[in-house]
Amino acid sequence: MNKDSSRRLAFFATTILISYFGVGQKLSIDHIIVVGKDLDKMVQEYEEKGFHIKSGRLHDNGLRNAHIKFSNESSLELMTVIGEPKDPIASTYNQLIKKNIKGAYIALTGVQQDRIESALNNLDYEYQIVKNKLWTYVTFPENSDFAHIFFIIYHKKLTETDYYTTHSNGAIKFQSVTISGSDRLFKFLDQFSIESSTSLIRTPTGDILLQDRPKGVRPAIMQVIFDQRNGEELLLVLDN
Numbered sequence: 072m073n074k075d076s077s078r079r080l081a082f083f084a085t086t087i088l089i090s091y092f093g094v095g096q097k098l099s100i101d102h103i104i105v106v107g108k109d110l111d112k113m114v115q116e117y118e119e120k121g122f123h124i125k126s127g128r129l130h131d132n133g134l135r136n137a138h139i140k141f142s143n144e145s146s147l148e149l150m151t152v153i154g155e156p157k158d159p160i161a162s163t164y165n166q167l168i169k170k171n172i173k174g175a176y177i178a179l180t181g182v183q184q185d186r187i188e189s190a191l192n193n194l195d196y197e198y199q200i201v202k203n204k205l206w207t208y209v210t211f212p213e214n215s216d217f218a219h220i221f222f223i224i225y226h227k228k229l230t231e232t233d234y235y236t237t238h239s240n241g242a243i244k245f246q247s248v249t250i251s252g253s254d255r256l257f258k259f260l261d262q263f264s265i266e267s268s269t270s271l272i273r274t275p276t277g278d279i280l281l282q283d284r285p286k287g288v289r290p291a292i293m294q295v296i297f298d299q300r301n302g303e304e305l306l307l308v309l310d311n
Contacts, residue, residue, distance in 0.1 A: 098263035100245055100276045101180040101223050102146040103292055105309060106168050110135050110151040117149065120305075121240025125231075129153055132161040141244050142236040144228070145276040147295070150175070163213060167289075174292025174309035177220050177250055177279070182263045184209065184224045190262055194255075205229075216253045219290040241299035245277030251290040252281030 107113045114124050114137050127136035127148075133156045139147040156162040167175050184200075187209050191198050197215065201208040207224040211217040257270065266273040270281045284290055297305040 097181045097265055097275050098179060098260065098272070099181040099274045100145050100248060100279065101178040102148050103174070103245075103248060103295060104148045104150055104176040104178065105173055105292075106150045106164055106175045107173060108151060108168055110137060110149060113137075113149045113151070120307075121238055122147075122242065123235055123238050124149075125235045130161075132156065132158040134161050134164060138235075139238075140231045140235045141242075142231070142233070143244050143276050144230065145245055146231075166213075170289070172289060172291050172310060174250075174294075175219065177248060177292055178223050179220060179260075180223050180225065181274075182222065182224075184222075186263070187222050190259060194259065213289070216290055217256060217259075219250060219292060220256070240305060241301055241303075242297040242305055243300055244298050246296040246298045246304060247278040247280055248295050249280040249282055249293045251284030251288075251293060257281050 105113070117139060118124055122139045125138040125140055127138055129135045133152050133154055135151050135153050137149045139149075150164060152161050152165045152168060156165045164175065184207060188198075188200075191209075196217070197212055198217075199208075199210045199212075201210060205226055207226070209222040209224075211221065252270075257267075257272070260272050260279065261267045264272045264274065272279040272281070282293060291310045293308075293310050295307040295309065297307070299305055
């Protein structure tokens with residue numbers, strides 16, 4: 072076999088490995104969703120913390136949002152419901168607000184949909200697929216121990232300008248996000264991680280720390296630590 076043939080064979084084998092095992096895919100934190108009754112008040116509170124807020128919009132289902140963006144394409148989304156919720160998604164957010172669960176969701180990205188579905192099917196685990204023009208969601212029922220996570224697969228990735236990713240408090244990215252999580256959730260996420268240790272999943276856009284939560288309590292996002300430009304940290308506590 073000549074050198075060119077060897078190179079082609081090696082390339083072909085590598086392509087198969089990437090396709091089959093997902094080598095090169097990187098589980099990442101896409102965004103955190105924080106909910107509350109009064110979005111304007113939330114925006115004011117986060118502006119007082121030194122974050123630059125990008126206004127969102129009122130959606131047809133009654134959801135209204137705003138965003139805190141970072142240059143690595145991760146973000147924190149502030150969310151509320153205006154009036155009566157008009158679909159099941161808005162109804163779920165409305166229930167979380169009534170229960171005073173602030174840290175509603177962590178959205179994860181960077182993994183192909185077929186890998187996610189294959190892993191869930193192997194677990195015989197219930198999930199839903201929600202599609203629109205810009206992205207596909209893989210979500211979980213509210214009575215699940217995965218209720219506080221979902222996956223987002225972008226059809227077209229949107230980028231942000233420096234104007235919205237520059238914050239007066241110096242925050243530049245998530246350092247870590249602490250979520251409530253079971254051993255089953257850790258083992259599931261660990262399949263897609265670049266590195267892990269006990270109760271920690273490392274991703275390019277921040278570490279995910281899993282912490283036990285009492286049975287019967289809806290899992291949630293508990294706290295977020297931001298890295299700041301001066302090398303210090305900024306702590307945001309959501310749910311205890």
